[in-house]
Amino acid sequence: MSNQLTERLARLVKTIKGEARFTESNTADVLREIRLALIEADVALPVVKSFVERVKTAALGQEVMGSLTPGQAFVSIVHRELTALMGPEPGVPAGLNLAVTPPAVILLAGLQGAGKTTTAGKLALRLKSSQKKKVLLVPCDVYRPAATEQLRTLAAQVEVDFYAPAKAEAEDPVAIARNAIEWAKPRYYDVVIVDTAGRLAIDEAMMQEAAAISAAVTPAETLFVVDAMLGQDAVNTARAFNERLHLTGIMLTKLDGDSRGGAALSVREITGVPIKFAGVSEKLDGLELFDAERMASRILGMGDVLALVEATQKAVDIEQAHKLAAKVKSGKGFDLEDFKQQIGQMRKMGGMQGLIDKLPHEIQAAAAKSGGVDEKQVGRMEGIINSMTPAERRKPELIKATRKRRIAMGAGVQVQEVNRLLNQFEQTQTMMKKFSQGGMGKLMRAVGGMKGGLPGLKGKFPGMR
Amino acid sequence: MWGWLKKKFGDEAQVPAETNVSEQSQTSSEVIAPQEAIATTPVSIEPTPTAEESLPVAVVSPTNVAEEKKGWLDKLKTGLSATRNKLGLQTIFASKLDEDTLEQLEAQLLMADCGMPATQHLLDDLRKRWKQAGGEGDPRKMLVDALTDLLKPLEQAFPERNETPFVVMIAGVNGAGKTTSIGKLAKHLQQSGASVLLAAGDTFRAAAREQLAIWGERNNVTVIQQAGGDPAAVMFDAVNAGKARNIDVVMCDTAGRLPTQLNLMDELKKAKRVIGKAMDGAPHETLLVLDGTTGQNAIMQVKAFDEALQLTGLIMTKLDGSAKGGVICAIAKERPVPLRFIGVGEGIDDLRPFSAREFAEAMV
Numbered sequence: 026m027s028n029q030l031t032e033r034l035a036r037l038v039k040t041i042k043g044e045a046r047f048t049e050s051n052t053a054d055v056l057r058e059i060r061l062a063l064i065e066a067d068v069a070l071p072v073v074k075s076f077v078e079r080v081k082t083a084a085l086g087q088e089v090m091g092s093l094t095p096g097q098a099f100v101s102i103v104h105r106e107l108t109a110l111m112g113p114e115p116g117v118p119a120g121l122n123l124a125v126t127p128p129a130v131i132l133l134a135g136l137q138g139a140g141k142t143t144t145a146g147k148l149a150l151r152l153k154s155s156q157k158k159k160v161l162l163v164p165c166d167v168y169r170p171a172a173t174e175q176l177r178t179l180a181a182q183v184e185v186d187f188y189a190p191a192k193a194e195a196e197d198p199v200a201i202a203r204n205a206i207e208w209a210k211p212r213y214y215d216v217v218i219v220d221t222a223g224r225l226a227i228d229e230a231m232m233q234e235a236a237a238i239s240a241a242v243t244p245a246e247t248l249f250v251v252d253a254m255l256g257q258d259a260v261n262t263a264r265a266f267n268e269r270l271h272l273t274g275i276m277l278t279k280l281d282g283d284s285r286g287g288a289a290l291s292v293r294e295i296t297g298v299p300i301k302f303a304g305v306s307e308k309l310d311g312l313e314l315f316d317a318e319r320m321a322s323r324i325l326g327m328g329d330v331l332a333l334v335e336a337t338q339k340a341v342d343i344e345q346a347h348k349l350a351a352k353v354k355s356g357k358g359f360d361l362e363d364f365k366q367q368i369g370q371m372r373k374m375g376g377m378q379g380l381i382d383k384l385p386h387e388i389q390a391a392a393a394k395s396g397g398v399d400e401k402q403v404g405r406m407e408g409i410i411n412s413m414t415p416a417e418r419r420k421p422e423l424i425k426a427t428r429k430r431r432i433a434m435g436a437g438v439q440v441q442e443v444n445r446l447l448n449q450f451e452q453t454q455t456m457m458k459k460f461s462q463g464g465m466g467k468l469m470r471a472v473g474g475m476k477g478g479l480p481g482l483k484g485k486f487p488g489m490r
Numbered sequence: 491m492w493g494w495l496k497k498k499f500g501d502e503a504q505v506p507a508e509t510n511v512s513e514q515s516q517t518s519s520e521v522i523a524p525q526e527a528i529a530t531t532p533v534s535i536e537p538t539p540t541a542e543e544s545l546p547v548a549v550v551s552p553t554n555v556a557e558e559k560k561g562w563l564d565k566l567k568t569g570l571s572a573t574r575n576k577l578g579l580q581t582i583f584a585s586k587l588d589e590d591t592l593e594q595l596e597a598q599l600l601m602a603d604c605g606m607p608a609t610q611h612l613l614d615d616l617r618k619r620w621k622q623a624g625g626e627g628d629p630r631k632m633l634v635d636a637l638t639d640l641l642k643p644l645e646q647a648f649p650e651r652n653e654t655p656f657v658v659m660i661a662g663v664n665g666a667g668k669t670t671s672i673g674k675l676a677k678h679l680q681q682s683g684a685s686v687l688l689a690a691g692d693t694f695r696a697a698a699r700e701q702l703a704i705w706g707e708r709n710n711v712t713v714i715q716q717a718g719g720d721p722a723a724v725m726f727d728a729v730n731a732g733k734a735r736n737i738d739v740v741m742c743d744t745a746g747r748l749p750t751q752l753n754l755m756d757e758l759k760k761a762k763r764v765i766g767k768a769m770d771g772a773p774h775e776t777l778l779v780l781d782g783t784t785g786q787n788a789i790m791q792v793k794a795f796d797e798a799l800q801l802t803g804l805i806m807t808k809l810d811g812s813a814k815g816g817v818i819c820a821i822a823k824e825r826p827v828p829l830r831f832i833g834v835g836e837g838i839d840d841l842r843p844f845s846a847r848e849f850a851e852a853m854v
Contacts, residue, residue, distance in 0.1 A: 061606055064600055064605075064606055065605065065606060065786060066786075067603075067785030067786050067787070069601070070597060070600050070601045136783060136808070136811070137665070137667065137808060138664070138665025138666060138667055138781060138808075139665060140664065140665055142696075143664075143695075146696075169701065170700070170701045170702075170704035170705045170708075171697045171698075171700035171701035171703075171704050172697075172701075174696075174697035174700045174701075175695070175696045175697035175698070175700075175701070176696075176697075177697070178696035178697050179696050182696070225808075225810060225811040225812070226811065226812060227811060227812055252665065252781070252783070252784075254663070254781070254784045254785060254787040254788075255783055255784065255785060256603040256783060256784055256785025256786070256788075256813065256817060257600070257601045257602065257603045257785065257813075257816075258603070258783050258811065258812050258813035258814075261812040262783075262811070262812065265812075279663070279664060279665075279748060281748055281750060281751070282663065282748035282749070282750055282787065283748070283749065283750050283787065283790055284785070284786075284787035284790070285786070285787075287785065288785065307664070307694075307751075
């Protein structure tokens with residue numbers, strides 16, 4: 026997975042350079058690369074084929090825009106097509122359609138281990154907290170040991186009601202589903218989420234059972250829960266489930282892993298139903314609205330830059346940032362206390378490693394090459410600052426040999442580390458001063474070395490334009 | 491792994507060859523021939539005797555294998571003849587290796603999740619074999635040979651149990667089938683006369699402990715568990731309990747985790763260290779459970795877990811569906827770790843020792 030699409034394309038399109046249009050002959054190699062990249066990302070082969078065809082049609086005859094190199098133009102076409110393919114149909118609202126006579130039934134189905142039960146819990150929490158729905162969770166997995174127990178625990182964790190099957194119906198999922206709906210009706214539930222057992226698409230008996238459950242509850246939404254790591258088999262599975270259950274949406278799970286998630290494209294293409302949500306963590310609030318653009322970047326190996334931007338927005342305390350900005354503007358007063366706050370905010374964003382994980386692969390590789398990021402180092406820096414007196418933090422120039430020794434003892438580090446921290450701080454301070462004097466331009470020149478570290482970053486994120 | 495064929499043939503039959511032949515996914519013709527070859531040569535898929543004998547746990551008795559094999563083949567034959575009639579395809583695989591055939595084989599491999607590098611390797615190997623054979627023979631059979639050679643190093647049976655207790659630690663991503671595999675494995679061991687103890691090391695997921703406990707109750711296997719807390723502590727207890735009770739095999743379940751969750755990977759390392767403290771040299775087997783439906787990410791999983799735990803083996807589950815688990819080829823090429831068992835069904839007997847040839851035959 027090391028050879029990333031953009032990188033390879035950049036190399037290839039050198040050959041197209043100087044030509045104003047994409048033609049059949051000069052795109053053949055590029056299209057092959059795209060095909061390879063998609064296969065590496067686990068997009069199913071038939072889907073790859075039709076997609077490449079689509080990209081070709083979109084690209085042929087198109088003029089290469091002045092500002093872009095042909096490679097960038099091509100990637101942006103691919104990205105756009107991918108986004109269009111996975112995104113919602115125009116005019117169809119994202120999210121769930123629950124506008125039916127209550128209770129609106131949501132049926133979850135999928136392969137074993139796709140994450141149906143966890144998703145049921147996440148969905149319940151989301152509907153309860155963001156849409157103020159009264160939710161009932163119904164366990165219809167009578168096969169796996171303790172599946173009912175798992176859903177009961179989840180229901181308790183997200184504080185929604187749980188339908189406990191009676192002894193008489195405990196063996197029959199269809200009866201459980203039917204009775205649960207009957208039970209929910211007079212109790213004014215808005216939404217009933219039915220969790221089913223995992224099943225293989227070729228298991229005729231189980232597929233019949235799923236269809237029977239579906240017929241018994243007439244769901245408002247039938248969601249196909251699919252593991253983002255799923256491989257080529259996505260096609261067969263999605264087709265079989267769609268034939269039997271008339272899916273209305275897809276839930277993509279385990280997106281917090283490092284899979285490229287090509288299955289999303291396969292499943293979307295085969296079923297034709299929208300991908301509604303994505304599971305992004307093991308925690309119960311880890312369910313997000315599906316973002317086609319972001320997924321497209323991921324499949325193409327461009328990194329989850331949008332997630333990074335979001336994480337930054339979430340974690341940075343706006344007020345503190347303003348204060349800091351004011352200080353920087355005035356050209357003085359950036360002290361160790363501010364420095365510490367910066368470290369703290371970095372932490373909140375999931376630490377350096379968390380940030381790096383969201384960057385495109387090539388930069389990740391570069392970061393790893395330079396020795397990676399020592400998370401402990403950051404913690405140690407915080408510790409050193411904590412060992413200083415308020416006066417020292419405000420006026421670091423106070424810190425001389427004896428104070429350094431005391432601080433080092435307090436933080437449990439060597440004196441050299443204190444020195445290093447002070448040096449780093451001084452550098453930051455100088456940078457800040459330059460910033461206040463000469464504005465952004467100067468600063469960029471000051472950190473000019475960094476530009477080399479992010480080669481050709483510009484223009485590689487069509488989604489960010 | 492076989493049912494897939496029937497399903498697929500059904501689809502192919504309804505979609506006649508309107509797809510662009512120059513591209514790869516025109517699969518109808520190349521699928522037919524391989525299967526017929528299997529059907530007519532049942533002997534070749536008998537697992538190698540060494541694999542059977544060296545298996546101390548006697549996971550599958552040879553007679554059993556033979557019987558089930560027949561079942562598979564029967565199913566296969568009926569499915570095949572039906573399709574053949576429908577398609578009117580009597581021509582077997584082209585008996586020469588031209589570009590068309592190569593493309594079809596490539597598509598076949600890619601659709602089995604082999605991934606590009608492994609596929610390329612196999613096709614190159616195939617070309618070489620073809621040349622050596624002087625440009626004649628059955629390309630598919632040669633591909634099976636190439637596959638078998640690639641996978642052979644992974645065919646290593648579950649080791650001899652020299653220690654008591656023999657400690658097995660099992661890890662994997664969420665939903666790979668760890669607990670189910672442990673269940674099957676425990677049952678087999680028990681049936682072969684070994685006493686088994688399970689450690690409910692998944693202290694995170696809701697009702698994971700209960701899942702193992704219920705299973706243990708049904709099958710008369712003791713499960714060591716603690717309410718909440720540290721998985722390493724549970725395993726420590728379990729290994730000590732195993733020593734005290736003179737148990738033959740202690741199996742440690744762990745919570746599912748994605749390799750990107752670094753803190754959870756650290757937790758796993760710790761659990762392994764702690765097991766080592768409870769008993770020198772333990773765990774004797776550290777297995778990674780892979781979901782057979784997983785695509786190329788499986789390689790990343792093997793790498794990450796191997797780095798954290800120094801794996802001694804793999805278990806690949808869910809091969810009874812339409813997925814073919816070809817990613818094992820990519821693993822064999824990039825990070826070879828022995829594949830101890832494959833899961834081909836829900837039944838207790840459906841966890842089988844891996845045989846390279848058998849697997850290769852089923853894949854193309």
